[in-house]
Amino acid sequence: MESWVKESGAVGLDDLEVADFQVTGRGVRSLQYSKEGERLLTIPSGILWTVEHAYADPLLGPALRSVQPPLTVDDTLATYILFVRSRKSGYNGLRSHVTAFPTSYSSSIYFTENELEVCAGTSLYTITDQLKRQIEEDYAGLVARIFGQYQDLFPFDKFTIEDYKWALSTVWSRGMDFVLPDETSIRLLAPFADMLNHSSEVKQCHVYDASSGNLSVLAGKDYKAGDQVFINYGPLPNNRLLRLYGFVLSSNPNDSYDLVLSTHPVAPFWEQKQKLWISAGLKSTCTISLTLTDPLPKNVLRYLRIQRLDESDLSVMEVNATDGIINESNEVEVLQFLVDSFCGLLENFGTQLEMLEEQLAASVHPPGGREGTHGPRRMSAWANSGC
Ligand SMILES: C[S@@+](CC[C@H](N)C(=O)[O-])C[C@H]1O[C@@H](n2cnc3c(N)ncnc32)[C@H](O)[C@@H]1O
Numbered sequence: 001m002e003s004w005v006k007e008s009g010a011v012g013l014d015d016l017e018v019a020d021f022q023v024t025g026r027g028v029r030s031l032q033y034s035k036e037g038e039r040l041l042t043i044p045s046g047i048l049w050t051v052e053h054a055y056a057d058p059l060l061g062p063a064l065r066s067v068q069p070p071l072t073v074d075d076t077l078a079t080y081i082l083f084v085r086s087r088k089s090g091y092n093g094l095r096s097h098v099t100a101f102p103t104s105y106s107s108s109i110y111f112t113e114n115e116l117e118v119c120a121g122t123s124l125y126t127i128t129d130q131l132k133r134q135i136e137e138d139y140a141g142l143v144a145r146i147f148g149q150y151q152d153l154f155p156f157d158k159f160t161i162e163d164y165k166w167a168l169s170t171v172w173s174r175g176m177d178f179v180l181p182d183e184t185s186i187r188l189l190a191p192f193a194d195m196l197n198h199s200s201e202v203k204q205c206h207v208y209d210a211s212s213g214n215l216s217v218l219a220g221k222d223y224k225a226g227d228q229v230f231i232n233y234g235p236l237p238n239n240r241l242l243r244l245y246g247f248v249l250s251s252n253p254n255d256s257y258d259l260v261l262s263t264h265p266v267a268p269f270w271e272q273k274q275k276l277w278i279s280a281g282l283k284s285t286c287t288i289s290l291t292l293t294d295p296l297p298k299n300v301l302r303y304l305r306i307q308r309l310d311e312s313d314l315s316v317m318e319v320n321a322t323d324g325i326i327n328e329s330n331e332v333e334v335l336q337f338l339v340d341s342f343c344g345l346l347e348n349f350g351t352q353l354e355m356l357e358e359q360l361a362a363s364v365h366p367p368g369g370r371e372g373t374h375g376p377r378r379m380s381a382w383a384n385s386g387c
Helices: 002-007 051-056 060-065 073-086 092-100 113-118 123-147 161-174 238-245 270-279 298-307 311-316 328-348 353-361 379-385
Strands: 016-021 025-030 039-043 176-179 185-188 206-208 215-218 228-231 256-262 285-291
Touching: 002 092, 016 228, 025 228, 051 060, 051 073, 060 073, 073 092, 073 123, 073 161, 073 185, 113 123, 123 161, 123 238, 123 256, 161 238, 176 206, 256 298, 270 298, 285 298, 298 328
Parallel strands: none
Antiparallel strands: 016 025, 039 215, 176 185, 206 215, 256 285
8 A cells, every 4th residue: 555655655654654553553653853843744636535436536526526425524435435346357455455454343333233332321331322324324225226236246146235344444444534625524544644643632633724635744743753643533532532533532531421301392482592502501301521621611500500491591591691590499490400310311221330340350341342454452441431
């Protein structure tokens, strides 16, 4: 793959190499000193995996164009990857990139039932379950809309649901997202740059130049020769890291619990309350991140104070009077609700932390996961992850 990337005009490969690292597995090593902010790597537009390139492909493009409404970005990229992987000739460069992808993944859709049970009570548990069903539905849609229509391009034995899951996991774990100057967004996979692992300790340092279409990586900190080079995948909590990338960070500064607050429209005074939520910058269904630094954000209290208003409160309620305590009985109800729901949430956890730590120590959940071509995983970080 590296020689194809170099021949395609990439800059910076002479000073970088793919290597194995103890904690993160395969990644990229710097071969020289570089200062923070210096450009380390540029991957030219022509070899990026994008929706535009999929549509421009002389064989795949017409099939994609015939599907209305168009496939989602992730489905287009997943189809593009499987298509290239299935070709017996041509596409040599892109195929060499596909060959370098992991053969299997450790993201949460691949957890066994027992592994997923360990996460019972977490948002990851619920989302993973929904995701698995969504993938089945989306795959059936793809078969009906495109794979089944062009069987010469998409042979069934190379476009199974397992292939689709693998390709989607490839897109989720290797895709990079950028907002363009016209405020649209682009998702792309960049050969070689997609070998860079994540660290929350470096600044965001991968950039897309909308005018050239090239992808560049700058040094997110100073590097010596021999250091692993990182990029920052974004301020992601552990549950998202595990769902999209199959790993967690034991000290994740962005870790959070997503608290979903919602009120059914048939609840009393829902319309009046809805107006109050909107004027407080909230919605009738809100997802609020609880973090270690801000475990009870003001918006949680704002939301619940409005939710708990009774008829007499509402008759005297000023629209902007939602930022402080409304009255004692309302506040007591809010706090009681919080105590009850947090106790309920904790009870939903299938495995208590102490038990999980014991199980990890006894290697009930083997570290290392099942990821192909990767080095060791840090699953042991689960115990402290709060995911
Ligand atoms: C964009 S790829 C990076 C290259 C990848 N390590 C490989 O060998 O192909 C993202 C994947 O790398 C791994 N990864 C990235 N950062 C990591 C980290 N800090 N710790 C453990 N694994 C990491 C995860 O498996 C993730 O899904």
